[in-house]
Amino acid sequence: MVTKSILPFLSILFCFIACSEATNADRFQLTASDVQVQQEDTAGLPSGVFAGGCFWCTEAYFERLQGVKAVISGYSGGSQKEPTYKQVSAGKTDHAEAVQVYYDPQQITYQELVEVFFATHDPTTLNRQGPDYGKQYRSIVFYKNAKEKKLVEDYIGHLNEAGTYKNKIVTYVQPFKEFWPAEEYHQDYYRRNPQDPYVMSVAKPKVRKFEDNYRDKLKPEYIK
Template identity: 55%
Template sequence: MKYAILAFSLLLGLSCQSKNNKKEVETAKADAPKLILSPAALQEYETAYFASGCFWCVEAIFESVKGVKEVISGYSGGTEKNPTYENVAYGRTSHAEAVEVYYDPKTISFQELVQVFFGSHDPTTLNRQGPDRGAQYRSIAFFKNDREEKVIRNYIKALEKEMVYDSPIVTQVVKFDTFWKAEDYHQDFERRNPNQGYIKAVSIPRLNRFKENFPTFLKEEGAH
């Protein structure tokens, strides 16, 4: 299923790296508190790692998926230690904005998470996703072992065989190394800042398209 990108003319001046984002988040009124699992509780679940544009958008999409227990925004795919948003978002590192997904394999499989990944962004745009441009917004499917790599590559082959996209898939398939958690104000950004400009114009519409196209993957209302 092809992923429709919003016309850039409608998004002029909006991007994930807006310099006003931190100020807006610090003054935003938070929504109802989210159920937070302890680090010990999270260790009971499997992890998967993906990058597909602004992590605010990607986090919200995976948070909506059944079997997903927690999603953390951060940085991965580069070599620099202790990256910061200021450096990553403005292309000063080799990292991409990424998410760490904690999931219950009894409810959702890694292969299904790969489907979510490809079904929720455009994997044919090089170093770009929607209005966000730069290698920090590139498409990456990370694998931790041979089995996961095989799942990713086989799924890409299937998409190509079915000619799902008009252009070649440029998603990088990368061995996972290190994930660096982003600053606290980025976590659950969309949920806590529904009226922020970028969230209203880009992130929420992207989430809604995913929900419309993949209803069987969604959590029941009120489920964590």
């Protein structure tokens, strides 16, 4: 267990290490009775799949948006079947940490999801997001049809032409094949682990900034 007396020190330390290294043995021992993943009925809803670094942060952004009904953390982009967090975080698969976002198109569009995705991570860094580095943290949009593919490519072109970022976007745009949900203890990780040093030092500042910038798109419970 991490004591309160050393949390400030660890918060600084965890700014320089990867998401994969921020999980200790205690959290690996969580069971289904310890953690209840709350999923709304997603039958018939479309979904988008995105990879933009550590899925703890990416999940927290999307689940705050009006019209988003469920966000599942998991793995996608590789060929390995039933990958585990231990394998993916160590770079032993071709998968990236990703999220599957179920949404109501009457409340939020796929275009808006794409815009939020690009605004909440650095799409110009290859195989890296902040302290998290490796191919498992690469930036990807997984499209499910030709319309989505064109929308994403057009938006990337727009961002590059507008000079939104100092460097050129290196986000992969590739067809969706399969999504593997992550272990249960990763679901809704940000909310359920507020004292995790990585969450406190890396994720929380990003999520707070997101809430300030997207106040008009937040669900009521996230408006402060």
